[in-house]
Amino acid sequence: MAACFLLPALTIFFLYRILPLGWNLWLSFHAWSPLKPAQFIGLEHYEEMLLDDEVFWQALGNTLIFIGCSPLAIMAALAIALLVNSDLKGAAIYRTIVFLSYPLMTVAVGIIWRWLYDERSGFINWVLRSAGIINEPLKFLQSFDMALPSVIVADFWQVLGFYMIILLTGLQAIPQHLYEAARVDGVPARARFLHITLPLLRPSIFLCFVVGILNSFTSFDLVYVMTNGGPGHATELLITLIYKAGFGQTRFDYAAALTVVQFLLLVVLTWVANRAAGGNAGSRET
Amino acid sequence: MRKTPTWPRHAIMLVVCVLMLIPFYWVLKTSLTGENIYAYPPRIIPVDPHLFNYVDVWYMIPFPRYLLNSVIVTLMAVAGNLLFNTTAGYALTKNFPGRRWVVLLLLSCMLIPFQATIIPAYLITSWLGVLNTHLGMALPMLSTIICIFIFKASFEAVPRSLIDAARIDGLSEWRIVLRIMLPLSKPAVATNVILNAIWSWNAFMWPLITTRSAEMQTLPLGLARFLSVMENTTGALYAFVVLVLVPGLAIFLMAQKEFIRGLTAGATKG
Amino acid sequence: MRRRNLLQATAVTAALAALPRPGIAQAPKKITWLTWNLVHLESHIKGWIASFVAANPGVEVEWIDKKGPELPAFYQTQLVAGTPPDVIDIQGALGLEYAGQGALLDLSPILAREAAVKGSFNADYLSNWVFEGKNYMVPYYISKTLLFWNKTRFRDAGLDKPPTSFAEIMAAATKIKGGEKTGLLTLNFDWLYWPFMQMSGVELLSADLKTPTFNTAKAADALGQLAEATKSGAINGISWTGRWVEPNEAFATGNVGMLHAHAPAYFWIKGKGPWINADTLGAAHAPGGWATPNSHGLGISKGSKNPELAWAFVKHITGDVVADSLARTASVLTGNKVVDQAQLVRLEKDDPAAFQVLKTQFEHTDKMCGNWRLGNDSRVKDAFWPEFQSAVLGRKDPKTALADAERRVARELRRA
Numbered sequence: 001m002a003a004c005f006l007l008p009a010l011t012i013f014f015l016y017r018i019l020p021l022g023w024n025l026w027l028s029f030h031a032w033s034p035l036k037p038a039q040f041i042g043l044e045h046y047e048e049m050l051l052d053d054e055v056f057w058q059a060l061g062n063t064l065i066f067i068g069c070s071p072l073a074i075m076a077a078l079a080i081a082l083l084v085n086s087d088l089k090g091a092a093i094y095r096t097i098v099f100l101s102y103p104l105m106t107v108a109v110g111i112i113w114r115w116l117y118d119e120r121s122g123f124i125n126w127v128l129r130s131a132g133i134i135n136e137p138l139k140f141l142q143s144f145d146m147a148l149p150s151v152i153v154a155d156f157w158q159v160l161g162f163y164m165i166i167l168l169t170g171l172q173a174i175p176q177h178l179y180e181a182a183r184v185d186g187v188p189a190r191a192r193f194l195h196i197t198l199p200l201l202r203p204s205i206f207l208c209f210v211v212g213i214l215n216s217f218t219s220f221d222l223v224y225v226m227t228n229g230g231p232g233h234a235t236e237l238l239i240t241l242i243y244k245a246g247f248g249q250t251r252f253d254y255a256a257a258l259t260v261v262q263f264l265l266l267v268v269l270t271w272v273a274n275r276a277a278g279g280n281a282g283s284r285e286t
Numbered sequence: 287m288r289k290t291p292t293w294p295r296h297a298i299m300l301v302v303c304v305l306m307l308i309p310f311y312w313v314l315k316t317s318l319t320g321e322n323i324y325a326y327p328p329r330i331i332p333v334d335p336h337l338f339n340y341v342d343v344w345y346m347i348p349f350p351r352y353l354l355n356s357v358i359v360t361l362m363a364v365a366g367n368l369l370f371n372t373t374a375g376y377a378l379t380k381n382f383p384g385r386r387w388v389v390l391l392l393l394s395c396m397l398i399p400f401q402a403t404i405i406p407a408y409l410i411t412s413w414l415g416v417l418n419t420h421l422g423m424a425l426p427m428l429s430t431i432i433c434i435f436i437f438k439a440s441f442e443a444v445p446r447s448l449i450d451a452a453r454i455d456g457l458s459e460w461r462i463v464l465r466i467m468l469p470l471s472k473p474a475v476a477t478n479v480i481l482n483a484i485w486s487w488n489a490f491m492w493p494l495i496t497t498r499s500a501e502m503q504t505l506p507l508g509l510a511r512f513l514s515v516m517e518n519t520t521g522a523l524y525a526f527v528v529l530v531l532v533p534g535l536a537i538f539l540m541a542q543k544e545f546i547r548g549l550t551a552g553a554t555k556g
Numbered sequence: 557m558r559r560r561n562l563l564q565a566t567a568v569t570a571a572l573a574a575l576p577r578p579g580i581a582q583a584p585k586k587i588t589w590l591t592w593n594l595v596h597l598e599s600h601i602k603g604w605i606a607s608f609v610a611a612n613p614g615v616e617v618e619w620i621d622k623k624g625p626e627l628p629a630f631y632q633t634q635l636v637a638g639t640p641p642d643v644i645d646i647q648g649a650l651g652l653e654y655a656g657q658g659a660l661l662d663l664s665p666i667l668a669r670e671a672a673v674k675g676s677f678n679a680d681y682l683s684n685w686v687f688e689g690k691n692y693m694v695p696y697y698i699s700k701t702l703l704f705w706n707k708t709r710f711r712d713a714g715l716d717k718p719p720t721s722f723a724e725i726m727a728a729a730t731k732i733k734g735g736e737k738t739g740l741l742t743l744n745f746d747w748l749y750w751p752f753m754q755m756s757g758v759e760l761l762s763a764d765l766k767t768p769t770f771n772t773a774k775a776a777d778a779l780g781q782l783a784e785a786t787k788s789g790a791i792n793g794i795s796w797t798g799r800w801v802e803p804n805e806a807f808a809t810g811n812v813g814m815l816h817a818h819a820p821a822y823f824w825i826k827g828k829g830p831w832i833n834a835d836t837l838g839a840a841h842a843p844g845g846w847a848t849p850n851s852h853g854l855g856i857s858k859g860s861k862n863p864e865l866a867w868a869f870v871k872h873i874t875g876d877v878v879a880d881s882l883a884r885t886a887s888v889l890t891g892n893k894v895v896d897q898a899q900l901v902r903l904e905k906d907d908p909a910a911f912q913v914l915k916t917q918f919e920h921t922d923k924m925c926g927n928w929r930l931g932n933d934s935r936v937k938d939a940f941w942p943e944f945q946s947a948v949l950g951r952k953d954p955k956t957a958l959a960d961a962e963r964r965v966a967r968e969l970r971r972a
Contacts, residue, residue: 002382005374006374006388008373009371013429013431015410018395021403023406024402024406034632034657035859036658088299089292090299092543095542096539096542100307100310100535103484104313105506108313112309112312120326121324123328126326139793157309160306165481169473169477172473173443173471173474200443210393213397220399224625228799230797231796233942248628248938249935250632250657250934262399263394263397270396283438324801324805405632405633408636408637409637491629511595
């Protein structure tokens with residue numbers, strides 16, 4: 001029965017995720033370009049990637065930094081979710097405003113943030129200079145050091161609503177009577193949060209962590225429009241490398257190898273997150 | 287009963303809201319004036335606002351046709367997700383042999399980026415014969431893993447006693463989902479609808495790859511018309527962006543009252 | 557002009573007559589035309605297609621347009637699926653890459669057969685797409701870089717002529733900079749910045765395209781000067797970090813002395829900079845006459861099922877009538893000698909500033925650089941550019957950057 005219930009979803013994933021992954025895996029061991037027959041070359045692509053491609057390592061580092069920053073966003077989203085989950089007047093408006101950025105087209109987000117960060121005519125520099133905080137404009141997206149944090153902030157802006165909505169859904173599922181009982185017992189707010197909210201919110205928080213891991217490639221459009229991996233490779237992520245290798249340089253075989261490596265990396269990270277959440281995607285084993 | 291002051295919370299939320307709104311305000315402002323966003327110094331008040339950019343959008347692309355296509359594909363995606371994700375999420379709450387592996391499998395499937403699947407996905411869709419069709423555009427999005435887990439988490443919060451009672455009453459598994467799980471998981475349903483509607487509505491690359499004829503294109507594909515030859519950022523582009531945003535926003539507004547309802551529903555749970 | 561059309565019609569009829577006919581009812585012969593970011597010309601394109609269909613009854617032309625970032629993804633997917641568009645419009649060196657990939661039809665035999673058609677194109681621009689001795693594309697619309705100079709900024713700095721050497725460019729830029737003003741801006745995509753290296757005596761690769769030859773003292777010196785100038789503000793840093801909008805935007809404000817960009821930039825900056833007219837904007841060649849071309853070409857996919865029809869269509873689009881229509885509508889030069897000549901004559905009267913700019917596109921066409929006939933241009937570019945960028949932005953010293961770039965470029969060339 002369970003199989004029956006899972007079948008439709010699994011079919012979709014089989015067709016559109018597992019088969020393509022298999023294609024990438026197979027391709028990563030071959031030399032191939034469209035219109036030419038594939039030649040088996042074993043681990044050559046992986047050797048090139050790990051031993052001969054400094055850009056890969058930089059992209060790997062950037063990707064890890066990107067993922068590493070997601071807990072900050074999740075914490076902020078949790079704080080906001082708690083604030084708007086109450087019977088606070090206007091909570092619905094607050095929720096809407098925070099969520100507003102998520103449905104916005106990524107191309108638009110990229111263009112607007114590129115302008116916000118602009119050295120010459122950007123809003124952020126204008127505000128900082130008008131307020132006298134800085135004298136020289138800050139080169140956000142043109143600086144090797146500031147580019148990645150700048151992109152992360154822009155991405156943070158867009159996905160905050162997404163984290164919030166996942167956490168809100170989780171918060172809704174917590175039975176109110178638990179809080180009532182705790183209040184009656186005189187349990188302070190902080191302890192209520194730590195011992196009721198957090199544990200019951202674990203599946204949602206775990207989901208947010210996974211989304212944070214996914215964000216290292218779902219943010220592709222944003223990075224592509226804002227910096228295209230530049231300056232140098234300061235904002236290069238594994239996903240931008242994959243896209244450029246595949247569709248920019250027409251090296252689908254190398255892109256496939258990169259995909260496999262990224263996949264393995266993310267599997268490890270997800271597994272670690274799963275263990276930290278207690279296994280079974282954060283839910284209590286029943 | 288101690289009354290905690292609410293103004294600190296309002297203050298924090300106001301700051302957050304202002305920060306969240308700044309970029310969005312600029313999108314809106316430029317859509318109303320068409321002024322060059324790179325003009326220095328930036329002007330906060332819109333100069334000479336007008337709605338002509340929105341009219342332009344209607345005429346520069348086959349707006350009604352693209353809108354219709356987007357609506358059809360999104361409806362398909364949302365319907366598919368509601369159906370498949372609830373059943374899958376429910377199945378995952380049961381303790382069947384190999385469940386751990388299925389959970390891991392699904393988590394792993396999430397980690398496969400779309401960009402790496404473009405070519406095989408196209409070939410598969412071609413083999414299925416649904417290229418350049420609404421179904422072909424909706425197919426990869428008919429189920430999403432995050433939403434399955436959202437349902438799983440929500441279903442697991444339903445007290446076992448209710449489910450056991452239902453089983454004793456002889457309800458089939460499907461009925462249990464329909465009559466017991468879903469009504470108590472309204473926030474999860476709302477989230478599912480919101481997220482899938484947004485993902486499907488904003489999908490750009492996949493419809494771009496699978497459609498050839500102009501009649502089948504969805505709204506985001508009209509973007510090309512406004513990002514003119516020289517990547518000019520005109521008012522029409524921003525008007526277009528605002529128009530594309532409206533349905534996602536509307537769905538969120540309609541669905542989010544479920545979050546409030548869930549607040550009181552929780553009080554009667556168990 | 558009528559004679560050409562007659563010639564074309566005859567050729568098409570002859571070609572069609574020579575094709576084997578299917579036995580039963582004839583399905584319309586169909587070709588697909590993929591264009592690069594021309595959706596704003598929709599009504600004109602539909603008109604050009606209509607005139608082709610009118611001249612060739614029983615033929616269907618499907619038009620697909622994609623923007624630059626998505627076109628390769630679309631094309632490659634179609635290629636793998638076995639349904640590549642018959643006629644494609646490709647920008648710059650990507651055409652050579654597709655040729656190297658084996659995706660394009662070798663047009664050399666056809667061009668050899670139809671000398672009149674071959675002769676209608678500007679030979680230097682036509683040769684932009686010669687790969688391994690074979691010609692894979694014909695020009696659709698062409699451009700190359702030039703040096704725009706802001707006469708007001710020059711005058712204020714006590715200069716009255718555009719620079720004629722690399723040293724003079726640096727000197728002029730340094731004189732002009734100050735406060736909000738900077739001396740030089742350049743575009744940097746697709747090798748557009750290469751003339752600065754070429755004029756300094758740097759060759760990227762050996763003649764056989766197998767060895768990098770740019771790690772020289774001259775190159776280190778030139779790179780060092782560019783880095784110094786960037787640091788001091790003589791060269792606006794956006795040159796190295798901006799793409800299309802930012803550098804043009806900055807020049808349009810009027811605060812920059814020189815802009816090194818290809819001709820289409822003129823029409824863009826003119827729209828953004830009301831100060832621009834023939835008295836305030838000069839159009840000069842970069843010193844040495846060096847320029848990087850950035851043209852669009854039309855090619856035919858090898859997997860096309862109707863190559864003869866595709867060729868007829870290409871001739872229609874690049875023929876005098878349609879090319880002239882494109883030139884007038886989009887204010888471009890087409891590579892069709894007759895059409896371009898007429899365009900220049902017209903502009904000399906109607907738009908002297910535009911005339912100054914577009915005139916440069918046909919001068920020094922033997923000095924086009926930054927256009928190596930490589931089948932893996934994008935890989936070489938991706939290997940070289942980040943090192944160059946690091947050097948000019950002061951992140952790496954020039955010698956180290958060149959050495960690293962040499963290593964990476966050599967690796968790409970070895971793999972080819």
